[in-house]
Amino acid sequence: MAVDLLLGLQWGDEGKGKIVDVLTSNYNIIARFQGGPNAGHTLVFNDVKHVLHTIPSGIFHDAINLVGNGVVIDPVIFKRELEKLTELNVDFKSKLIISRKAHLILPTHRLLDAASETAKGKAKIGSTLKGIGPTYMDKTGRNGIRVGDVELKGWKDRYRNLANKHEAMISFHNVEIQYDLDELENEFFEAVEILKSLTFVDSEEYIFQAMKDAKSILAEGAQGTLLDIDFGTYPFVTSSNTTAAGACTGLGIAPTKIGDVFGIFKAYTTRVGSGPFPTELFDKIGETMGRVGQEFGATTGRPRRCGWLDLVALRYACQVNGVTQLMMMKADVLSGFKTIKVCTAYNYNGDTISHFPFNIEKQNVTPIYSELKGWKEDLTSMDNVSQLPQELNNYIIFLEKELEIPIKIVSVGPDRKQTILR
């Protein structure tokens, strides 16, 4: 059995959580492969909104939900997520499993993130300040503490050494950071005990056996392709591989075992945090997208920057990930615009280019747009493709032609039910 992947093609928040929830009934296992609580995945059903940060978005179904080795876990945030599930009577103990090889975010990783961002001043990444960068630094620097370590004696000594080093690094930044480490550590160690009450697995072996037993698996990405550490708009990126290859390393799946790659994108573009964004709008249209689309970060509450769809970036994302099927989200948000613009190429230092270049800073790149007629109809109560306005169909067909990949799902609202299959 092959593993299907679902990942974001833009700068995150494409609606991955919603679609994983919609697709989960087709799968036995949902597995998160990278990122950490910088993610905020929103699910809406029965008029209730749920936001997940580390826990895979299949948790409200019967499937096994696996947190893979590529994920970084903050036990404190994880504990809060579990408490919410308990309030909802979700029996997570029977279906939530964690890779022993996943790395832990320590309280000092979070502090270090804050110190580093403050020290950067105007050049800051706009991090969610969840300690993601410092934790992955310790992972690749071979200093990290993994989930499996907390089952071993002596791990607290390693913790102490690492936390001491972090404190020295924090003071190196020479910025004002207020904290009470004793309090943070009490909270951390208490949360680690909760984590230990869950099932830890050698997840690559678990997945290998599951595939042998013909179990179906969907790997859930976090963030988006343009935030990938290698292929994103570096340095304004996150610290993991958000792209398809990240599912191989983040779960221990061989590349030959990848099945479908579902690429998910908004009908327009958003970005939260710093960094270049060629099609960003600073006018009423961008403001309307933000208001109608309720574009506020699910993790930090920050307003998301909005702009037209960028096909140069989207083509690049499809290429890097080997996308086999597309899913277009938030089509409903574009209702009412007289014209819909789509960036099909860049003017790059005077030349017209259609590939995603090394540098997409404002001074190098001006988007070249095609204009399509908009639609007025409210899409939010539509549930069949035959109801979609002709202008929206034209937009979809235009995108399919440009990207040469079919758009299989059109999402017309945040609810699980507001999902149209094509």
Ligand code: GDP
């Ligand atoms: P994720 O990080 O990719 O899971 O996406 P987020 O949950 O951070 O952001 C997507 C936001 O859009 C959430 O508030 C969703 O409830 C909402 N959403 C998802 N699909 C749609 C849609 O088709 N239409 C509208 N209006 N909202 C949607």
Ligand code: IMO
């Ligand atoms: P989901 O999974 C949108 C952005 C941050 C910042 C940069 C680095 O919900 O799509 P980090 O905390 O990783 O150091 O931040 O990446 N970012 C996201 N933007 N959605 C996310 O996740 C994001 N996770 C990180 O805003 O610009």
Ligand code: MG
């Ligand atoms: Mg999100």
